[in-house]
Amino acid sequence: MGRIIGLTGDEAIAYAVKQSNVDVVAAYPITPQTIIVEAFSEYVHNGEVDTEFVCVESEHSAMSACIGASLTGARVFTATASQGLALMHEMLYIASGLRCPIVMGVVNRALSAPINIHGDHSDMMGSRDCGWIQIYAENAQEAYDWVIQAFKIAEDHDVLL
Numbered sequence: 001m002g003r004i005i006g007l008t009g010d011e012a013i014a015y016a017v018k019q020s021n022v023d024v025v026a027a028y029p030i031t032p033q034t035i036i037v038e039a040f041s042e043y044v045h046n047g048e049v050d051t052e053f054v055c056v057e058s059e060h061s062a063m064s065a066c067i068g069a070s071l072t073g074a075r076v077f078t079a080t081a082s083q084g085l086a087l088m089h090e091m092l093y094i095a096s097g098l099r100c101p102i103v104m105g106v107v108n109r110a111l112s113a114p115i116n117i118h119g120d121h122s123d124m125m126g127s128r129d130c131g132w133i134q135i136y137a138e139n140a141q142e143a144y145d146w147v148i149q150a151f152k153i154a155e156d157h158d159v160l161l
Helices: 009-019 034-045 059-071 082-097 140-155
Strands: 024-027 052-055 076-080 102-106
Touching: 009 034, 009 102, 009 140, 024 034, 024 059, 034 052, 052 059, 059 076, 059 082, 059 102, 076 082, 102 140
Parallel strands: 024 052, 024 076, 076 102
Antiparallel strands: none
């Protein structure tokens, strides 16, 4: 019989990444994605996963590290939101152009200046055409399920972009 666990969407994503046996996680914390990175770093710290956790200085660097790790054959994950995704923008095209099977959790947050903490899809719409499959979840259960499925989709060579 299964076990029922109450998790937020961020915690569900971190738990799914844990169960997906990733080799490398490179991320830079940005609200509201920070809990994904914090929860997963606890799994690393507690020895629950054998994952190289790379703390980087920016989201651009996070995607760069993911691309490099992916090109060596590692199963890779990152997470971001809002302006963090905008900072990754250049590297998103490189990752898709190289057909790197990177899975990224994006917690949608509005883009604006000087700051906006409201949820919307303006961060993702700017990345819509850069060659990444985007999957949207309505709740924590879907977020968990989609992360696990995203690794299978990303790593399937029959899926053409």
